[in-house]
Amino acid sequence: MDNDGVISGGIFQGEVYNSSTISDGTFRGPVYNWKTISGGTFQVQGKVANFRTISGGTFQGEVTNNGTISDGNFQEKVANFRTISGGTFEEVVEMNESPDGAKIEGGTFKKGIELNAYYPTITDGLFDGKVSAAEGYPSMLSIRGGLFTNAAAVSTISPDNLSITGGYFVSKPTVPEGSVSFTSVSDQNGGNFQVPVNKGWSKNGYNELYVPSGSSEQPNIITVKTDTALIDCRAADADVSIMSSVVSNGGNTYEIPVRGYGQIVLETEEPAPPAPPTTGDSDSELDSAFTSGAAALGVVLGTAGLGYLTYICGSSLYLSYVLPDGFIPSTQQELATVLWTTAGKPDPVSTALYTDISADSIELQKAARWCAEQGLLSDHGTTFGADARVTNARIIRAWNSLKKVPVTIQ
Numbered sequence: 001m002d003n004d005g006v007i008s009g010g011i012f013q014g015e016v017y018n019s020s021t022i023s024d025g026t027f028r029g030p031v032y033n034w035k036t037i038s039g040g041t042f043q044v045q046g047k048v049a050n051f052r053t054i055s056g057g058t059f060q061g062e063v064t065n066n067g068t069i070s071d072g073n074f075q076e077k078v079a080n081f082r083t084i085s086g087g088t089f090e091e092v093v094e095m096n097e098s099p100d101g102a103k104i105e106g107g108t109f110k111k112g113i114e115l116n117a118y119y120p121t122i123t124d125g126l127f128d129g130k131v132s133a134a135e136g137y138p139s140m141l142s143i144r145g146g147l148f149t150n151a152a153a154v155s156t157i158s159p160d161n162l163s164i165t166g167g168y169f170v171s172k173p174t175v176p177e178g179s180v181s182f183t184s185v186s187d188q189n190g191g192n193f194q195v196p197v198n199k200g201w202s203k204n205g206y207n208e209l210y211v212p213s214g215s216s217e218q219p220n221i222i223t224v225k226t227d228t229a230l231i232d233c234r235a236a237d238a239d240v241s242i243m244s245s246v247v248s249n250g251g252n253t254y255e256i257p258v259r260g261y262g263q264i265v266l267e268t269e270e271p272a273p274p275a276p277p278t279t280g281d282s283d284s285e286l287d288s289a290f291t292s293g294a295a296a297l298g299v300v301l302g303t304a305g306l307g308y309l310t311y312i313c314g315s316s317l318y319l320s321y322v323l324p325d326g327f328i329p330s331t332q333q334e335l336a337t338v339l340w341t342t343a344g345k346p347d348p349v350s351t352a353l354y355t356d357i358s359a360d361s362i363e364l365q366k367a368a369r370w371c372a373e374q375g376l377l378s379d380h381g382t383t384f385g386a387d388a389r390v391t392n393a394r395i396i397r398a399w400n401s402l403k404k405v406p407v408t409i410q
Contacts, residue, residue: 001015001023002017003018003019003020004020005021006021006022007021007024008023008024008025009024010026011025011027011028012025013029014029015029015030016029016031017032018032018035019032019034019035020036021035021036021038022036022037023038023039024025024040025038026040026041026043027040027041027042027043027046027347028043028048028158028360029046029051031046031048032049032051033048033050033052033053033054033067035053036052036053036054037053037054037057038055038057039057040057041057041058041060042058042061043056043061044061045061046061047061047063047064048062048403049064049066050063050064050065050066050069051066051067052066052068053069054064054068054070054071054072054087054147055071055072056070056071057072057073058072059072059073059076061156062077062078063076063079064077064079065082065083065183066081066098067082068082068083068085069083069084069087069107071086072086072088073088074088074091075090075230076090076091077082077092077093078091078093078094079094080093080095080099080102081094081096081098081117081337082100082102082104083104083105083255085104085105085107086107086198087106087107087108087137088217089105089109089110089111090110090111091110092111092113092114092129093109093111093113094116095113095116095120096117097116097117098117098118098157099238101119101392102117102119102120103120103121103122103123104120104122104123104124105124105125106199107198108126108198109127109129110128111128111129111130112127112128112131112132114131114132114133115130115131115139115154117139117142118139119141120139120141121142122141122143122144122145122167123143123144123166124145124199124249125145125197125198126139126147126148126198127146127147127150127152127196129150131150131151131153131155132154133154137156139157140157140161140162141154141162142163142164142165143163143164143165143166143167144167145167146165146168146197146275147167147168148167148169148170148171148173149169149170150170151171151173151174152169152171152173153173154173154174154176155175155176157175158174158176159177159179162176163358164180165220166211166212167212168195168197168206168209168211168222169182169210170210171257172184173208180212181287182210182211182213183207183210183212183213183220183258183260183262183264184208184209184210184262185210185211185222185224185256185264185266186208186209186263186264186265186266187226187265187266188206188265189267191207191224191227191228191266192205192227193224193226193227193266194225195223195224205227209298212258213261213262214257214258214259215259218251219257219259220258221257222255222321223254224256225251226254226266227252228268228269228270229284230243230248230252230266230268231267231268231269231389232266232269233254234265234267234317235244235259235261235264236261236262236264237262237397238382239380239381239382241385242256242264242362244363245257267385267388270391270393270394296315319373323399324338328395330389330390331388331389331390332368332385332386332388333357333364333367333368333388334378334390335395336364336367336368336371336377336389337367339376339377339398340366342369343370343405343408344407345367346407347366348369348373349364349368349373353365353380353382354368354369354382354383354386355382355383356385356387357384359388371398372384374401374405376398376401391399397409
């Protein structure tokens with residue numbers, strides 16, 4: 001059958017040559033598409049050869065793509081000679097040789113891809129299956145983007161033929177020695193972050209991913225979306241903060257330049273306290289200095305016991321009541337000073353100085369070092385993160401931890 005108009009329904013047993021539009025229907029024989037398929041069911045008996053555009057449909061048999069696939073569900077093998085920019089692929093997709101170059105610009109690939117092309121390029125897509133090149137694969141590969149949740153095994157490709165300048169990898173890719181280096185990106189507090197994929201955000205959050213390391217001359221700009229606000233970003237192997245070079249795009253999304261670092265650590269705010277439960281419980285965590293006022297504040301806030309503390313532990317009302325002079329710290333240095341002073345200003349064991357605190361500020365140095373030694377606050381080797389913003393939840397956690405340190409609280 002030759003189609004020069006629109007097929008919007010029906011059952012077709014034999015071959016169909018489409019020179020116009022297929023928007024629906026059931027096709028049991030081979031289909032040769034020279035223009036647009038936007039819908040329909042193409043059953044397993046009939047293969048589909050696409051020379052123009054597939055933007056939708058369910059394909060139960062094999063598909064050969066010599067045009068563009070932008071959407072659709074593909075349940076059997078797809079041999080790609082041109083461009084895939086969207087769709088869900090249940091089986092392995094072959095990247096085959098083409099004068100125009102085989103490209104993947106988006107889509108979800110559940111069984112991964114197999115490299116057969118001369119110069120395949122990947123710029124986006126979710127790859128839940130393995131990305132692999134056969135032994136002795138003689139050609140090139142360029143990865144500029146995408147999220148790879150399974151192995152990327154491309155060590156058989158010559159270093160001169162491999163270019164990985166973008167993308168996010170759950171497992172560190174297997175590459176030829178001396179070709180591409182990777183940087184781990186993780187959240188210091190174990191929180192999850194999302195990354196761009198298929199013109200949106202990854203469905204799952206990750207607490208560690210690998211990205212190409214870039215260089216100082218050509219940084220690899222990565223984008224992350226964190227659950228809570230980013231308060232510091234550190235090149236952990238260099239022990240320096242790179243927060244000043246991070247660009248915030250709002251909504252807890254950030255662009256981070258990767259300039260050859262081995263490890264990047266994100267420091268994010270503590271999550272907000274959960275909603276109060278409806279029943280009371282033990283008040284064993286309630287600060288003793290706060291006990292006398294708990295009933296009155298309980299009337300104001302309408303909760304009790306541990307549930308009450310959980311509800312108010314991140315509130316300014318609670319902090320202003322229990323902290324000395326009602327002062328609520330806003331930075332890690334201010335919090336360290338409050339804790340250290342409350343403990344009676346004990347001397348730390350180490351006399352080493354932090355590089356981000358003035359060497360002349362002896363008391364600030366002692367306060368920071370002592371809090372780090374007691375496990376009340378975290379440092380970063382030679383730096384303390386003195387100007388890092390602290391949340392109310394972090395303050396109350398440190399305050400409660402102070403009560404377990406064997407010192408006399410002033």
